[in-house]
Amino acid sequence: MALVTGGADGVGLATALRFRKAGIAVAIADIDQGKAQARVDEGAADFAVRCDVSEEASVKAAIAALDERFGRLDAVVNNAGVGSAHKPTLEQEAAEFTRVLEVHLRGTFLMSRETIPLMLRSGGGAIVNISSIAGVVGLPRRNAYGAAKAGISQMTKSMACEFASRGIRVNAVAPGFIATALVTRLRDEGFVDFSRLFSRTPMGRLGEPAEIAEVIHFLCSPAASFVTGAVLSVDGGWSAFGDAGPAYDAQTPE
Numbered sequence: 001m002a003l004v005t006g007g008a009d010g011v012g013l014a015t016a017l018r019f020r021k022a023g024i025a026v027a028i029a030d031i032d033q034g035k036a037q038a039r040v041d042e043g044a045a046d047f048a049v050r051c052d053v054s055e056e057a058s059v060k061a062a063i064a065a066l067d068e069r070f071g072r073l074d075a076v077v078n079n080a081g082v083g084s085a086h087k088p089t090l091e092q093e094a095a096e097f098t099r100v101l102e103v104h105l106r107g108t109f110l111m112s113r114e115t116i117p118l119m120l121r122s123g124g125g126a127i128v129n130i131s132s133i134a135g136v137v138g139l140p141r142r143n144a145y146g147a148a149k150a151g152i153s154q155m156t157k158s159m160a161c162e163f164a165s166r167g168i169r170v171n172a173v174a175p176g177f178i179a180t181a182l183v184t185r186l187r188d189e190g191f192v193d194f195s196r197l198f199s200r201t202p203m204g205r206l207g208e209p210a211e212i213a214e215v216i217h218f219l220c221s222p223a224a225s226f227v228t229g230a231v232l233s234v235d236g237g238w239s240a241f242g243d244a245g246p247a248y249d250a251q252t253p254e
């Protein structure tokens, strides 16, 4: 069975649906208990538990509830996340910086630490962490978010090396801009201009949550049995492009 944090919406919800499609039981752990339970009621997941991944006691309680219900765990997707405020650095507040790091980086650490014993007891497993293009290149004003995502990519590698011989694979996915509420919010608040974004993206569009879910499912599956410590870009070519000007201009016309 699989656990998806932040599974009540966006990429996490698409991932829960992908596991269900593969016949895998799935639990979602989300800070929004009402929305998470609604997902179970509508058939997107088997079990919902309220959890703030940044809080140690909340993570421990969620994993205890999961253990009691299923008694085993085969895959964990550390997906829960929040955006950051896009303020100029000189206006950024320490509390907000800390909160972003806590949800993403501390949350991924806590959830991994608490679930690994259960996966070891289950005979092994797979962790997939959600990084971002923001952890690969510099996105101005997004200090905390970029630092958290870069930290997640690095922690992915260190945990992968630590647990490889014990049957737990640890990988990360680094999405580009994906069509979820998080990105809609950025657009509505004026932080992302879609036409500029599309011209910067070789594939010229947003990714769909299901396209990220597909890769997460692959990394959790036996098809990825020799893959560990990888940070896989799923970004329509965004991180590959380093030329000046629009990515479209650099393409060979038909």
Ligand SMILES: NC(=O)c1ccc[n+]([C@@H]2O[C@H](COP(=O)([O-])OP(=O)(O)OC[C@H]3O[C@@H](n4cnc5c(N)ncnc54)[C@H](O)[C@@H]3O)[C@@H](O)[C@H]2O)c1
Pocket: 005, 006, 007, 008, 009, 010, 011, 012, 029, 030, 031, 032, 051, 052, 053, 054, 078, 079, 080, 081, 082, 103, 130, 131, 132, 133, 174, 175, 176, 177, 178, 179, 180, 181, 182, 183
């Ligand atoms: N959407 C993108 O373009 C994009 C790009 C790169 C990476 N990501 C990453 O993908 C992940 C999912 O993003 P999304 O776009 O689907 O976001 P979303 O806002 O659509 O969904 C996030 C979910 O996480 C939950 N959540 C928030 N804080 C939490 C906490 N402290 N504990 C538990 N649950 C919490 C929310 O309730 C929500 O259900 C995040 O880690 C995000 O940083 C998203």
